[in-house]
Amino acid sequence: MMSGNSPDFTERLRAAGLRPTRQRVALARVLFEGGHRHVTAESLHAEVKATRMPVSLATVYNALNQFRDAGLLREVVVAPGRSYFDTNTGHHHHFYVEPDGELHDFPSDKVTIAGLPSPPKGTRLSRVDVIVRVHR
Amino acid sequence: MMSGNSPDFTERLRAAGLRPTRQRVALARVLFEGGHRHVTAESLHAEVKATRMPVSLATVYNALNQFRDAGLLREVVVAPGRSYFDTNTGHHHHFYVEPDGELHDFPSDKVTIAGLPSPPKGTRLSRVDVIVRVHR
DNA sequence: GCATCTTTTAGAATAGTTCTAATCTGCTTG
C-alpha cells in the first residue's frame, strides 16, 4: 500500500523521537525494509542516492549516529578507519571476511563463553563482542 | 659492537629482518623492555620523544606497521578512528574500558568458547577476537 | 672510506568523519 508514503517508517522514527523527514524516511526504508544489513556511511549514501532521493553525506552520517543513539542501529568496529552500522540490534556476533570487508551475523544463543574474568575494578560490563576473523 | 647500546633489541630487530636503526632500536626499547603494552602511534611517539631520541611520527607509523608485519606486534581494533598496537602477540583477549580507551589483557586459556559456527563457504578461520567492553 | 641500498623525514596528500552557518522544512498554533 504505501499510498505514496511509508507509514511504518514514519511511525518508527517518531517512536524513536526523530522527526520523520524525507531523508530519514528514505534512509530508514533502505536500512530496515529488507532483512538485516551491515552498512557503512558511504555504502548507504550510494544506495539511497540510487533511489533518486537526494541526501547529502553529512545527513547520512547524522542519521546513522542518531539511529544508533536511538537504539535502531548498532555500531560495529572491526577494521581501522571505517565504521559499520548494523540493523540487527539483538545479541549476536560476527564473521569478518578479510580482505573483502564483509560482515556476517551469527546468533549468540548457541555460543557459550565461559571463564571470562570479572571486569576491572570500578567498571561494569557493557557488552561482549566476538569477532571471528576469516580470510579466503 | 656498541657497548652502551641495546644488543638484545638490535639482535631482535635483525632476527625479524629489520635493520636496527637508531629509531627502530629506540622504539623497540620503549615497546619491549617492560611488560606487555598497548600503544597508539601518537602515544608511542610521545614516549620515545621523551627519551630525547628524535623520531618523526611517520617513522613511528612505519615502524609499527613493520613490527606488526614481522610478528613483533599485533594490531587491535576496538574503537573507530584509532589503532592500538599490542606487544603481546600470544593468544589473549581484551577488556576495553570506555570512555577512557584503555585496553587490558586477559588470558584466553581459561576462556572457553563453544558452539561457534563454521566459517562461511570458501573462507578459513584466521583469529577469534573477544572484546569485553566495560564502562566506569 | 666509498658505494649502495635502506631508512628517515617534513610536509603534502588522502580518507573517514564532524563541524559551521546558511537555508529549508516539518510541525504547532491561531
Next chain:
DNA sequence: CAAGCAGATTAGAACTATTCTAAAAGATGC
C-alpha cells in the same frame, strides 16, 4: 491554512588518523 519556530539538511570547510612523496641521512659490506 498561514505564520512562526524549532529542528533538519546542506555545501563546504575543518579535523584526525594515517599514508605517501621525494629529498637528505644513515647503515652495511667491501
